[in-house]
Amino acid sequence: MAAPIRERPVVSSVQAGDLVIVWNSPEARSTESQDWWMGEVLCVEDSGQDPQASRLLQVVDVDTGLVCLVNEDQIQQVRLPIHTPFTAL
Numbered sequence: 001m002a003a004p005i006r007e008r009p010v011v012s013s014v015q016a017g018d019l020v021i022v023w024n025s026p027e028a029r030s031t032e033s034q035d036w037w038m039g040e041v042l043c044v045e046d047s048g049q050d051p052q053a054s055r056l057l058q059v060v061d062v063d064t065g066l067v068c069l070v071n072e073d074q075i076q077q078v079r080l081p082i083h084t085p086f087t088a089l
Contacts, residue, residue, distance in 0.1 A: 014057065016043050019078040022059055026073040038062050038078070 014020060017040065024035045039059035046055065055072045 014041055014044060014072070014075060014077050016041050019062075020057075020059060021076040021078060022061075022068070022070055023074045023076065026071075029074075029076060039068070042067065 020039055020041055021036050022039050023029045023033070028035050039061050042058040042060055044055055044057050056069050057072060057075060058067060059070055059075075060067045
């Protein structure tokens with residue numbers, strides 16, 4: 001019996017330069033956990049020959065500068081509106 005085909009996570013569009021939330025575990029994404037950090041994607045490693053395999057992303061923590069290799073299941077993409085008006089100081 002063939003293994004069920006796993007759907008790709010929504011973050012399959014993440015690319016270098018994107019801001020992301022990195023959860024310490026995939027399960028934390030669906031809870032109100034505060035166990036996360038913000039990072040910038042440096043590079044996305046292809047999963048090779050298996051298109052259903054999770055990709056690894058090299059992400060730098062924007063607070064500490066620490067570079068980590070994380071599974072795409074731990075990532076939530078941050079979307080910033082392009083036309084956000086600047087407020088006067």
